[in-house]
Amino acid sequence: MLGTSSMCLCALHLWGWLCLRIAAMGGDEFEALTPRDNIQTANAEAKCHLANLFLHSLADDDGAAQPIDVRPVPGQMQAFEATLDYSMAGFHIQATASPPDACQVSQMSTAAIMLDPGDSTLSEVFVEARQEGLTSLKSLRYxxxxxxxxxxxxxxxxxxxxxxxxxxxxKPDVREYTVFLDLEEDLVRFNSIKLDNGQAIEMTAELEFAGTHVEARRLQTLPEAPRKTNTLGEAQRVTSMLTTTLDVGHSRVVQLGVTSADRSQATNYFFTVQRPGCSEERRFFDGSSRACTDICNEGFYGSSATGRCTRCLDPHCAACEGRNCSLCFHKYEFQSGACVPKGAGSGMAALRQVESGVTSYAWKHQTMMVIVGASLAVIGSACAASVFCTQGTVFKRRPRLLQDEDDDDMQDFSYREDSYRA
Structure with missing residues (x-):
């Protein structure tokens, strides 16, 4: 009886193993293998499998087509899924089998497949062996x-x-979140992946306020990015980044507005971003080391208003408090409220004296020129007046011809002449 029972038990185990094997093969001769991203090679047993699977949209007027992501369906070895953007009216499908010298894609639609918005379709891809001895075996169906x-x-x-x-x-359907930012992060960088490439995203950051209202503690381990999958073909979805700033110990509400691809709907995601502050022992944040400190580096001072190490206004100042510099860097000295190169003080003073002398000489020279010009103007005016007066009192009598009425004058002249001779 014991031997008979053992034999029956072994037979049941053997029958169960055969059933599981047939179920795993699905009635097919070849073992189903999950395709990989364009790098699937022939395995040791040279089993046929799907090597590459590509989907792309219809070409536009310029002949350009957009890639469509293909994702394996979790828990299903020979099933995949893809999502077209709203702007894609249809798609083409391409596939290859491996190993290429022994296997081929036997059945697949080569024509463009059209889809209405919100609709779906199921495409089939068959892989079979090229060898004549295996033509009677069933092919793989994807x-x-x-x-x-x-x-x-x-x-x-x-x-x-x-x-x-x-x-x-x-979660895509959750609209409000609290974001706990690390202390060393000065920038708040939002990395977003659109559901549809035609969507529009706009970021609005409200004014930041001091303090945090929720204790920053992690309650559970949460994924920060989609899990990596064996995506086939070129990338359809890309990550875009939107950036804002946040001071240490402050909070800010950031709003991401999303407009649908057809521009008919709009909604908002709200993120309350909190950044912890520095402790009382190290109350200033050093941006270069991205850590809190009690003493800032040379050329910086601790600002109680911002809680940060702020650079001095004078680039050559080593120690300052606001606008007031108290110590200069090496090879610089403090003069007249500024840091100047050492040894340049006497030279600067001499230069200022030279400039002052040049300015005084120029002023005196200009004054002298004005006086000389005025004197010459007075002398010229006097000479002009003298010449005018002389021409007005001294003049010559023009000669003229004697007429008949001048006989008396001529007789008088003759008389005078005779008297002179006598």
């Missing part, structure tokens, strides 16, 4: 579920903040 977005979606696929974690963890 399924690709392709859908097209409706255009009114306002959800983002994923949002993360560099150097921070979100509470609660990211």
């Amino acid at each position: 399924l690709v579920n392709v859908s097209r977005l409706a255009g009114a979606e306002t959800e983002l696929r994923h949002v993360s903040v560099s150097g921070a974690y979100l509470v609660p963890g990211w």
